Structures are given as C-alpha cells and as structure tokens.
Amino acid sequence: MTEQERHEETARANGHEHITGAEALLKCLIAEGVDTIFGYPGGAIMPVYDKLLDYVDKLRHILTRHEQGAAHAAQAYAMVTGKPGICFTTSGPGATNLVTGIANAYLDSVPVIFITAQVVSGLIGTDAFQETDILGVSMPVTKWNCQVKRSQELPDAVAKAFYIATTGRPGPVLIDITKDAQIEKLYFKYKQCNYLRSYNPHIPLNTRAIESASIMINHAERPLILAGHGILISGAVNELREFAEKTGIPVAVTLLGLSCFPTGHRLYTGFLGMHGNYGPNLLTNEADLIIAIGMRFDDRVTGNLKKYAKKARIIHIEIDEAEINKNVQVDLEIHNDAREVLQHLIPLVKQKSYESWIREFRICDKTEYEKVIKQETRPESGDIRMGEVVREVSELTGGKAIIVTDVGQNQMSAARYFKFTEPYTLVTSGGMGTMGFGLPASVGAKTGKPEKQVVAFIGDGGFQMTIQELGTILHYNIPVKLIILNNGFLGMVRQWQDMFFKKRYASTELVNPDFVTVAQGFRIPAKKVEKREDLKGSLAGMLEAEGPYLLEISVEKEGNVLPMVEPGASVSEVTLNYKS
Amino acid sequence: MKQEFTISLFSENHIGILNQITIILTRRQINIESITASESAVKGVHLLTLVVKTTPDMVRKIARQMEKLVEVLKVFVHTSDEIIYQEIALYKVTTKGLMSGNVIDHIVRTHYARILEVSPEYIVIEKTGHKTEITELLAQLEPYGLLQFVRSGRVAITRQVKELVSYLRELDEAHRVKPEEVETYNRN
Numbered sequence A: 001m002t003e004q005e006r007h008e009e010t011a012r013a014n015g016h017e018h019i020t021g022a023e024a025l026l027k028c029l030i031a032e033g034v035d036t037i038f039g040y041p042g043g044a045i046m047p048v049y050d051k052l053l054d055y056v057d058k059l060r061h062i063l064t065r066h067e068q069g070a071a072h073a074a075q076a077y078a079m080v081t082g083k084p085g086i087c088f089t090t091s092g093p094g095a096t097n098l099v100t101g102i103a104n105a106y107l108d109s110v111p112v113i114f115i116t117a118q119v120v121s122g123l124i125g126t127d128a129f130q131e132t133d134i135l136g137v138s139m140p141v142t143k144w145n146c147q148v149k150r151s152q153e154l155p156d157a158v159a160k161a162f163y164i165a166t167t168g169r170p171g172p173v174l175i176d177i178t179k180d181a182q183i184e185k186l187y188f189k190y191k192q193c194n195y196l197r198s199y200n201p202h203i204p205l206n207t208r209a210i211e212s213a214s215i216m217i218n219h220a221e222r223p224l225i226l227a228g229h230g231i232l233i234s235g236a237v238n239e240l241r242e243f244a245e246k247t248g249i250p251v252a253v254t255l256l257g258l259s260c261f262p263t264g265h266r267l268y269t270g271f272l273g274m275h276g277n278y279g280p281n282l283l284t285n286e287a288d289l290i291i292a293i294g295m296r297f298d299d300r301v302t303g304n305l306k307k308y309a310k311k312a313r314i315i316h317i318e319i320d321e322a323e324i325n326k327n328v329q330v331d332l333e334i335h336n337d338a339r340e341v342l343q344h345l346i347p348l349v350k351q352k353s354y355e356s357w358i359r360e361f362r363i364c365d366k367t368e369y370e371k372v373i374k375q376e377t378r379p380e381s382g383d384i385r386m387g388e389v390v391r392e393v394s395e396l397t398g399g400k401a402i403i404v405t406d407v408g409q410n411q412m413s414a415a416r417y418f419k420f421t422e423p424y425t426l427v428t429s430g431g432m433g434t435m436g437f438g439l440p441a442s443v444g445a446k447t448g449k450p451e452k453q454v455v456a457f458i459g460d461g462g463f464q465m466t467i468q469e470l471g472t473i474l475h476y477n478i479p480v481k482l483i484i485l486n487n488g489f490l491g492m493v494r495q496w497q498d499m500f501f502k503k504r505y506a507s508t509e510l511v512n513p514d515f516v517t518v519a520q521g522f523r524i525p526a527k528k529v530e531k532r533e534d535l536k537g538s539l540a541g542m543l544e545a546e547g548p549y550l551l552e553i554s555v556e557k558e559g560n561v562l563p564m565v566e567p568g569a570s571v572s573e574v575t576l577n578y579k580s
Numbered sequence B: 001m002k003q004e005f006t007i008s009l010f011s012e013n014h015i016g017i018l019n020q021i022t023i024i025l026t027r028r029q030i031n032i033e034s035i036t037a038s039e040s041a042v043k044g045v046h047l048l049t050l051v052v053k054t055t056p057d058m059v060r061k062i063a064r065q066m067e068k069l070v071e072v073l074k075v076f077v078h079t080s081d082e083i084i085y086q087e088i089a090l091y092k093v094t095t096k097g098l099m100s101g102n103v104i105d106h107i108v109r110t111h112y113a114r115i116l117e118v119s120p121e122y123i124v125i126e127k128t129g130h131k132t133e134i135t136e137l138l139a140q141l142e143p144y145g146l147l148q149f150v151r152s153g154r155v156a157i158t159r160q161v162k163e164l165v166s167y168l169r170e171l172d173e174a175h176r177v178k179p180e181e182v183e184t185y186n187r188n
C-alpha cells in the first residue's frame, strides 16, 4: 500500500467526507465563521462557484462589477466587522484586477483572504490562457501567499491563511488554487491553525519596558498620546480611554486612528498629519513625551523628519517590530500588542492632569476655528463647502453613522469635520490613498453592518473610477447613502497645482456626466443640490430614504483644504491661511 | 558609514522565500555582494547567507523586515569580525603555461590552494579563503593563460554560542505554555 492509499484508508475509516477541493474550500470558510464573500467568477474558478449554489443558505456571495470593487468591499467589511474579508476571483485578469485592492489592504493592515483560481497545474509556466503568476505579482503586497495544486493541501492552506491574516499585525493573504485542485476529491478534515514556528505573533510582554514607560509618563510635563489604527485593531478602545483619563494626557489620532477616541472628549485634540488639526500638529513639537500607540510615523503624519518632535522623548508601542525605529528614532520601544500593554500600563501610571498644557491645545483650536473651520463649516455666502456638508451629516446622524470616504479633498474634509463618537466608524484608504475606494467600500461596510447608517463622501473624480459598483448596489439593493461632492475638478491635485505649481491646472478639470441621470440609470434614487437652502433638507431626505440614495452636491470649485503641513515642512510650520 | 554585513537567514523551505528577500533589498536599492543558499544543519530549515554593503542603521531595518516574513525563522546580522567565513574559487589554467619549471607547485603552495585535476590542456586549481586572497591568486595565475574562473558566495559561521536550534526550542516552548492565548483580530 502506498502512503497515499494508507492515508485515504484511515480517512475513510474515520468517516471523513470525500468531497471536491471546491467544496472543501467552502467548508473551510464556514468552519472559520465566514458568511459573506465578495467576488467575480471566471473560467478557472467555476468549480468553486458551482458549489456555492449548494451552500447559499450558509454563504452569501456578493457579485461586484469589477474585481477591484470586490477587494475594496471585502476590506471595508473587515474594517467594520473585525472579521476577515473574503474575496474570490478567477485567474489571469481576474487576479491582476485585484492588485490595487490587495495593496490597499496591505498598507492599512486589514485582514482579507484573497482566493484566486489558477489554470490547471500541468499548464502552469506555459503562458496558458489566463495564466498569470499572481504569486509573484502579489508577493510584495501580501502578508503571505501560497499556491495549492493538490486538493488535500487545501484545508491546511486555508487554516494557515486565516491564522496569518488575523493575528499579529493583520494583513491580506492570498491562496492561488489550480483548477484541477478544485475538482480533485479529498477526504475532508479541517483543523484551525494556531501555531507556526516561523511566525510568532504573540510576543511575550516586555514588562520591564512597560515599567520604564510608566516612569517616563509619570514624570512628563507635556505628554501627548498619538493613537493609530493599532488601537482599533487590537481592540484597545476602552483601555486607551482609561489610560488617557487616568493620566490626563491629551490624545491625538492618525487618519486610520479616527473613531478610536470620541471626538467630543475633553482630552481629544484632533487628527494628525498633512491636513490634520492645528493643535496636535503644532504642539507635537512642544511635547516633552510622545506616547505613540499602534501607529507607524507615516510621512504624512510626521512631515519633515529632521524637525519632528525634537523636544520629546518617544515611547513607541507597536506590534510590528519592523516599524520601530524605521522612520523616527525612539527612546523606548515596546514591541507588543497595544491592548495588552495598556492593560499593564494603566495600574502603573499616576492620576494626573495637565490643565495648562491642554489649554494650549484649546488656544490652537480657537485659532483654527477662527481661521479655517468657521468659514468651512458655517459659511454664510458663496458656494456650498465640503466642510459644511460633512458638518450637517455629522449633526443629522449624531456622529453615529459609519463614514466611508474616497480619496482627496472629500476624504480630508470628512476626516476633519465628522464628529466620530463610536469606534470602527471610519472606512478610508490611508496608506495607499486609492481613488475609487469609496463606492465599493460602502458596499462592503453596509453588508457588514446592515443595522448602521452608512454614508459615503466621494469626489466626482474618484466616483468615476469604480462607478460600475452602482450596479452592485442595484443588484443587492444595498441601502448606502452616497454623497458626491462635485467640484468639477480632481480637487486635491488642483489644490497642489494652485499652491505649488503656479495655478497651472494641468489635466485636473473634469467634464462630468450628469451623475443624477447616471444613478437613475442604475435605478438608484438621486437628487442634485446646488443651493445652500436645499442642503440640510436634501441630506435629511437622503438619510431617511429606505433604500440606496445618491446626492450630488455642487461644491465650491476651487476650495482648498486647510490647514496644511506643506511637503517638506515641519509639523509646526502649519499653513492656516492660503490666498492664491 | 557603509560597511560589510553578513546576514544569515534561517527559513522554512518555502517556494518564493528568496524572491521575498530580494524584494526587500531591491526596494532599498541595496546590492547583494554575494549569496549562498542551502539546507542548514536543522532538517527542513534553509539557510541563506547574504553579504551586503550598507549602513548599520539600514541593515537593522532590513533584518527586521526579513524577520517579519512569515516563513522566516530567524535572522542574524554580523560584521565581518564577528564571523568566520570562507569562499571557494576554482581556476582553470592552460597546462602549457604552468608546467614550465616549478611555477605551479610554488603558486599552489604559497597560496594554500590545491590541484583538482590535470589534463594535457588544462589544470584546475581550487582555493578557499577570503575574497582578497582569492583575488590575489587570480592575479598570479592570469599571466599563465587563465581559461576559466568561478567563485562561490560566502559561507559563514558565527563566533557566538547561541545557535538556531536553541531559538527553535524557545519558540516551541513559548507556544506550549500559551496555546489558548493566541490573539485574533476578532472582537465580536
């Protein structure tokens, strides 16, 4: 008897089902708690799609209109639910269409399991029809990937994929399954993975470093917490709040950290970075201690590194060791999970308050309000501003909606002016800044949290990058609320042309279709708003609508998002006023 | 200041690992001076020895990025004085040129090289040593009609006592203590 035969005999004796690789894949997903898949079929993945029909009661498949859309939707689903997103595509063009979506999930540390089909194993390497080396292509943008050529390897590969994607610093993984492996039968048995010797996401807690951190914190005079996506990922929202409230230390958040700390809290100072709030940017350079938690000192956050936080000692709490001392040299590194560290840190820190330090932030807030926020969110004349739209939505939803954004001025306005009150309520493309993310992401977010109001802010440029996903919204009647902030320009690029290229508007003005008619073509109710008096009523009408709804809002054509830490400038050299 | 570092990387025998390593180096525009890949002393564990010239700060960053790769077990970075290392080179020289007098014996002896094969047309000489020594011998042989020359990448052994095996044991033990504490992204 060969080893293979022996293996099969024991499997049969143990009552393991004899099923195809395609069916095994679906059973693995069900065992991992999956109930929703985003994807797009094609030749190589047909065996899997065929089996999906037998599992419709357990697995819902959302057919997007482009594979990139499936990838973004799966990522958004993961960001709002905390469960990994699942995405299926066929080989060749189906797989390559995913690349932007995979890279986007990778830079923002979101767990998505990408399943791509591959040509029959005997044809690999021959440039067969619809064969691409997706392993090679996706290698730099996945946390891990692998190819399955034999059906019996599939359960272990899936188990590994889930384990790797969801633990440590999460990220996308990809499994490429040949068509023959989908058809071939195996004796099915599934065991979740919780250990790989070459991968150790559970780092023993560095209690010495935590003690040192507590001493540094207890002696600081102008400390500042920088909270990133890691707070949300590790589930440390409550711990962060407790830590901040006990120590009295003010909190600033990164773009992806938004919603991890309530915007109305007395210790909240705003959001960091190029278009972030004035106070936290400016005062980063006045702090004597920076406690960075679950963030990676991205260049959009730090501005000019040579002039970044020079008066501060820096404590970096971060699960990914490769991020520590990568951009900013830190004084104390704590290479551990954010939540665990905070839990151990809280008992060690002293109850304190920093009234005069916090007052400095409030003075900055006042300056920013006078110079920027007031005219942006409550203008009395002129065209509608993006900021005022966001403020209205924020007020109408009580800050409780899930906000999805595209990229550009719409994104920065949403991030700046929505008053987030609950965690996991911002879905945005941070690291990649992928235009076209917003529309498909709204599909994923609403699918993941059907009970929540999901409002997307999208620019007229980015909307047209994935506009076909209106078809998905129609198909599944997904009740998302889409706000197209139409300025007739690729606004953010136009702003840079205005500020740094002598107002030479090269290829940024758009000739746009009538978005209302487009939406109606997809049988989605839609309305256009051009006047301020119609704004609030139209927004309220949109929010009350039962199904999906699109509101096109004509906003100021040449509005700039301010403040701005200009490229090459230090965080303390914030531009508040800009007159072209 | 740039200096020479030897990176010893232990990994699972996973297809594509070399590709992942070179991606990290390419992104940072770091040239690989030499590379050797083979099975290590631990069964199933592969050893990659890379020599790169870069700054201490950069080598630390790339080592962390390499260690972050899922299939990589452990990465050690050493400066040249922390390791014992060798390269091997083979030289093929025309017999005609070398056979005159005692030239060949002399060269082989003074360079601690050895002769592997002699034929009427050529002689093959082998030498192990550091890069400079290998290059010196090359210069010596060149005038006699060098037909072919190949040199290997670096192989290195550390002077430190702690070995990969003990790291593996630690990893396995850490796992045994806390199997149920594996954190997951699931909050619900």
Ligand SMILES: Cc1ncc(C[n+]2csc(CCOP(=O)(O)OP(=O)(O)O)c2C)c(N)n1
Binding pocket: A406, A407, A408, A409, A410, A411, A433, A434, A435, A436, A458, A459, A460, A461, A462, A463, A485, A487, A489, A490, A491, A492, A493
């Ligand atoms: C896929 C992609 N291509 C190009 C860019 C560069 N880019 C950044 S913002 C922007 C303009 C976006 O314009 P629009 O969608 O109209 O939004 P607005 O800034 O006007 O709100 C561009 C082109 C990008 N981020 N992503």
